[in-house]
Amino acid sequence: MESKVSEGGLNVTLTIRLLMHGKEVGSIIGKKGETVKKMREESGARINISEGNCPERIVTITGPTDAIFKAFAMIAYKFEEDIVNCMSNSPATSKPPVTLRLVVPASQCGSLIGKGGSKIKEIRESTGAQVQVAGDMLPNSTERAVTISGTPDAIIQCVKQICVVMLESPPKGATIPYRPKPASTPVIFAGGQAYTIQGQYAIPHPDLTKLHQLAMQQTPFPPLGQTNPAFPGEKLPLHSSEEAQNLMGQSSGLDASPPASTHELTIPNDLIGCIIGRQGTKINEIRQMSGAQIKIANATEGSSERQITITGTPANISLAQYLINARLTSEVTGMGAL
Structure with missing residues (x-):
């Protein structure tokens, strides 16, 4: 290895761990793993994504500091591209910052914060990025989450400075790495597409928006990871305009067959926004994907919770519950497991 000095100090091998939720992982992996393959080839860094059906995944980037910075730049610009694409379908006018979460041994966080917060303040001021070190x-x-937000360029400069601190102050004692807990269903949603997790890769799953059509036809719920013969290319007939409305989650009535049941759950008021989404986009997406009717009760005075009523077949209800939990998980990541 060449011992040249780069912007991040000596060009030594370093490992940085990132914490990402399902949608971000799907974006990094890309179709058939093409995006992550390109990132590995162009940066020269080793990029590994933890296995398992978890709402959160660990992305490990290893290599010389130069290669790590290139990989981070590619990830930051990919996330910005995702934000721009989302905004083209949204009435929002202000662009949210790109956010990355590093996982850093707690024993190194003191050096990163500095005496009286001096180091973290210096990093914020010199890079223009927001940096937050989790208290717990x-x-x-024995690791903490370090959240970095800003423009891709600010994030890249910030990561360079954090790498220098980590090289100057190695972890003390043994580090117990954070391992995200598995989710009950190995499915992630990215860009309206469903993926099942197989090894390090997300494999596109047949369109889950058709599940409720199958339920209306009294077809059994297809096992996840298996392709139902009625899936790709075969259009199932809709019996009425009411069913067509149900398809979009806009109807107040359910088709009489199959038998419908009801499930109720409560959600804290401060998290209901992430379930509803801007102008109801998220709740409509969940209705459409699950085929269930979902009603959110109005806020009641003195209550910190809102009631959600889900009506549909058991398959519809279980899928709607999973999608709601996935939204909540992505909203509260960094605040501990649900």
């Missing part, structure tokens, strides 16, 4: 360690580990 991640569950069952």
Whole structure:
């Protein structure tokens, strides 16, 4: 290895761990793993994504500091591209910042914060990025989440400075790495597409928006990971305009067959926004994907919770519950497991 000095100090091998939720992982992996393959080839860094059906995944980037910075730049610009694409379908006018979460051994966080917060303040001021070090360690580990937000360029400069601190102050003692808990269903949603997790890759799953059509036809719920013969290319007939409305989650009535049941759950008021989404986009997406009717009760005075009523077949209800939980998980990541 060449011992040239780069912007991040000596060009030594370093490992940085990132915490990402399902949608971000899907974006990094890309179709058939093409995006992550390109990132590995162009940066020269090793990029590994933790296995498992977890709402959160660990992305490990290893290599010389130069290669790490290139990989981070590619990830930051990919996330910005995702934000721009989302905004083209949204009435929002202000562009949210790109956000990355590093996982750093707690023993190194003191050096990163500095005496009286001097180091973290210096990093914020010199890079223009927002940097927050979590007060608590991640569950069952000795690591903390360090959240960086800003423009891709600010994030890249910030990561360079954090790498220098980590090289100057190695971790003390043994580090117990954070391992995200598995989710009950190995499915992630990215860009309206459903993926099942197989090894390190997200494999596109047949369009889950058709599940409720199958339910209306009294077809059994297809096992996840298996392709139902009625899936790709075969259009199932809709019996009425009411069913067509149900398809979009806009109807107040359910088709009489199959038998419908009801499930109720409560959600804290301060998290209801992430379920509803801007102008109801998220709740409509969940209705459309699950085929269930979902009603959110109005806020009641003195209550900190809102009631959600889900009506549909057991398959519809279980899928709607999973999608709601996935939204909540992505909203509260960094605040501990649900």
